[in-house]
Amino acid sequence: MTMSCDDAGTSGVQRFEVFTGVGKRRDWPPEVKASIVAESYSGRESVSAVARRHSVSVSQLFTWRRLMRKQMEERGIALPVASRQAPAFVPAVIAPDDTPEPAPDPVRSRRRRRAEPAAIELEIGGALVRIGSSADADTITAVITALRA
Template identity: 65%
Template sequence: MTMPCDDVGTSGVQRFEVFTGRGRRRDWAPETKASIVAESYSNAETVSVVARRYGMSPSQLFTWRREFRKQLEDRGLTLPVASRPPTTFVPAVIEPEPACDPPAAVKRSRRQRRSKASVVELEIDGVAVKIGRGADVGTITAVIDALRAPR
């Protein structure tokens, strides 16, 4: 970011940086690191949740875990693998639908029985046009005039 200066004799660019949030490096005590890594290996929570709790990035915690595994391998040890409970399924139960009475016949008024799909079909000089119900007179007239117009 370039900032104008009051001093005319100053040449070059001055830089101004603003750091927000946690910008400092933290030194973790070895006991604290070991505690955080051990907590990340408990299958109670994900690594990301544990990292977030301590205000660190998950990638940092994954790095610590990798370093810890390497130290164990150098000593000829391995991490015990926590056994997961076997996957089980809930049994599906299908119940027969209860017998219900057929719906009573509803008498519909004459207006409701009329088809909503009624249309006017026009064919002029081999061109067929369907005009739907509810079209206004002006629209129908315009369509008929367009079909009759010489081409």
């Protein structure tokens, strides 16, 4: 029985993948491991950078470091501890701002105020007043009276 989707033998290759890299577990000689671990303790580069350069995963390098530390402690040899500098803070300096503030653009400020729709808009004497739908009649009367004065 032949299925319509079974064309493996009749069509050409549509996709071809090549896998690069190591396909099996690598067996690192102890001297190479020790060299990489020593390089990771040098302090010139981060552990991640050393691992990347030697094509080792970062977690693998940290495992090697831990095992090496354990072996050294069992032999009574202390690994040198890198001296870390205490965190330092940069002093904050507040300087007066001598630049003048730009004049507000009246067209732009109107646009900014229109974020909420208003039920009533009044423009009297260059003043724009928006009254929301929740305002009561006494408030609206007081606003109009104040604008006329």
